[in-house]
Amino acid sequence: MRNLLNITDLSTGEIDELIALAEDIIAHPETYQDVCRRKKLATLFFEPSTRTRLSFEAAMLDLGGSVLGFSEAQSSSAAKGETVGDTVRVVCGYADIIAMRHPKEGAPFAAVQVASKPVINAGDGGHNHPTQTLTDLLTIHRERGAFRDFTIGFCGDLKFGRTVHSLVSALARYTGIRFVFISPEELRLPRYIVDNTLKRNNLPYIETTSLESAIPDLDVLYMTRVQRERFFNEADYIRLKDTYILDCDKLERAKPDLCILHPLPRVNEIAVEVDEDPRAKYFEQAANGKFIRMALIMKLLELSV
Amino acid sequence: MKIDSIQNGIVLDHIKAGRSMEIYKLLGLDRLDCSVAIIKNARSTQMGKKDIIKIADRIDLNLDVLGFVDPGITVDIIEDGKLVQKKHVQLPEKLVNVLKCKNPRCITSSEPHLRSMFVLTDREKRVYSCAYCDTRYHR
Ligand SMILES: [Zn+2]
Numbered sequence: 001m002r003n004l005l006n007i008t009d010l011s012t013g014e015i016d017e018l019i020a021l022a023e024d025i026i027a028h029p030e031t032y033q034d035v036c037r038r039k040k041l042a043t044l045f046f047e048p049s050t051r052t053r054l055s056f057e058a059a060m061l062d063l064g065g066s067v068l069g070f071s072e073a074q075s076s077s078a079a080k081g082e083t084v085g086d087t088v089r090v091v092c093g094y095a096d097i098i099a100m101r102h103p104k105e106g107a108p109f110a111a112v113q114v115a116s117k118p119v120i121n122a123g124d125g126g127h128n129h130p131t132q133t134l135t136d137l138l139t140i141h142r143e144r145g146a147f148r149d150f151t152i153g154f155c156g157d158l159k160f161g162r163t164v165h166s167l168v169s170a171l172a173r174y175t176g177i178r179f180v181f182i183s184p185e186e187l188r189l190p191r192y193i194v195d196n197t198l199k200r201n202n203l204p205y206i207e208t209t210s211l212e213s214a215i216p217d218l219d220v221l222y223m224t225r226v227q228r229e230r231f232f233n234e235a236d237y238i239r240l241k242d243t244y245i246l247d248c249d250k251l252e253r254a255k256p257d258l259c260i261l262h263p264l265p266r267v268n269e270i271a272v273e274v275d276e277d278p279r280a281k282y283f284e285q286a287a288n289g290k291f292i293r294m295a296l297i298m299k300l301l302e303l304s305v
Numbered sequence: 306m307k308i309d310s311i312q313n314g315i316v317l318d319h320i321k322a323g324r325s326m327e328i329y330k331l332l333g334l335d336r337l338d339c340s341v342a343i344i345k346n347a348r349s350t351q352m353g354k355k356d357i358i359k360i361a362d363r364i365d366l367n368l369d370v371l372g373f374v375d376p377g378i379t380v381d382i383i384e385d386g387k388l389v390q391k392k393h394v395q396l397p398e399k400l401v402n403v404l405k406c407k408n409p410r411c412i413t414s415s416e417p418h419l420r421s422m423f424v425l426t427d428r429e430k431r432v433y434s435c436a437y438c439d440t441r442y443h444r
Contacts, residue, residue, distance in 0.1 A: 105411050105438035
C-alpha cells in the first residue's frame with residue numbers, strides 16, 4: 001500500500017488490517033500518541049471541505065505529528081494557474097504524506113504520477129472518497145462486530161450517491177450481507193452496479209421505493225440526501241421528498257438495535273428528533289473518521305508501535 | 306486497381322473493412338512526408354473484404370494503437386521489396402496518449418498537458434477506462 005486513491009486499491013486483507021488497527025487505536029489511544037512524532041501531513045484542499053480536513057488534521061495531531069496545508073484553491077498557488085502536479089512536487093519537499101481534495105475527477109492520480117510521498121484521496125469531485133468508505137466500514141464493524149449476518153438498507157439518491165456505490169462495492173467482498181435499496185424509481189442504483197457487483201457475486205438484494213415497508217427488516221440503515229436538482233420536475237420532488245425523510249414515526253417499526261448512518265452533512269433527510277434516538281450513529285460515524293484516518297496514515301508511513 | 310508495391314516500408318494488412326481511416330488518423334499518418342496508400346475494400350480470401358495501408362517508409366509505429374483499433378491486423382515490414390518481418394498485434398493493456406477522455410470533469414480536461422492514459426478494464430468487451438477518472442471509452 002503506497003497511496004489510497006480508490007477503495008478498490010485495498011485488498012480485503014488490508015481493509016481488515018486498517019479496521020483492526022483503528023479499533024486498537026480507539027481502545028488504547030495513548031499507545032499511539034507519539035507514533036508520528038516529527039512527521040508532517042499536508043492537507044491540500046483545492047476545494048473546501050471543512051469536516052474532512054479537520055478529521056485528517058485531528059488524526060495526524062493525535063498521532064503526535066503536525067499538519068500544514070491550505071483549505072481552498074483561492075489561498076493556494078492553484079489560483080495562479082499552477083498545475084496539481086507542480087503543487088504536489090513542491091509539497092513533497094516539505095511533508096511526509098499528503099491528503100488531497102480536488103474538484104476534478106482523477107486529480108489524485110495526476111498527483112501520484114509525480115509524488116515522492118504517499119497520497120491519500122480526500123475526495124475528487126463526484127469520483128472517489130475512499131476514507132469516507134473506510135469510515136463507514138469501521139462504523140458498521142464496530143456496531144455489528146463483523147461483516148456478516150446483517151441486512152443493510154441504502155436510502156435516498158442511489159443513482160448519483162458515490163458514497164453508496166463505494167460502500168456497496170466494499171461490502172460486496174464479504175459474504176452473509178443482505179442489501180436493500182430504497183429509492184424513487186428515477187434514482188435507483190445504476191444497473192452496472194447491480195450487474196457487476198451484486199449479481200456477479202450472487203449477493204441477496206431487493207429494490208423498493210418504500211422506506212416504511214423496508215425498515216422493519218434492517219440492521220443498518222444508510223441514509224443519503226435526495227437533492228432537488230436531481231429531479232426532472234418540481235412536482236415529483238415535492239411528491240417524493242418526505243417519503244425518504246427518516247423521523248421517529250418511521251423508526252417505530254424498526255429493530256431496537258438498528259444502526260442509522262449518514263455520511264453528513266445532513267440537510268433534512270433525517271429529522272433532528274432522531275438525533276436523540278440511541279440508534280442514531282451518524283455522529284459516532286463522523287468521529288470514527290478520525291480513527292480510521294489515523295490507522296491509514298500509520299500504514300502509509302509504514303509506522304507501528 | 307493496381308498500387309505500386311513498396312521497396313522499403315510497412316504494410317498494414319487484414320484491416321477490417323472500413324477501419325483504415327480511423328487508423329490513418331490515430332497513427333498520425335497524415336503528418337508523414339512519404340507516400341501512404343490506403344486501399345479500401347480489397348478482396349480477401351479469409352475476410353471477404355479488407356482494408357490495407359501501405360507506408361513507403363520505415364516509421365516507428367505505435368503497435369498498441371493498432372491492437373486497440375483492430376487486433377486482427379498484421380504488420381509486414383518490407384526491405385528491398387521483400388517481406389522481412391511479419392508482426393501480429395494484440396489488444397494492449399494500456400493506451401498512452403492515444404485517446405482523449407470525454408468527461409468534462411476529468412482533470413485531463415482542465416490540465417491538457419497531462420499524459421492521457423487508458424487501461425483495459427474488460428478484455429471480453431474490449432472496454433478501456435480513463436486511468437484518472439474511470440470514464441469508459443466508447444468508440
Ligand atoms: Zn478521465
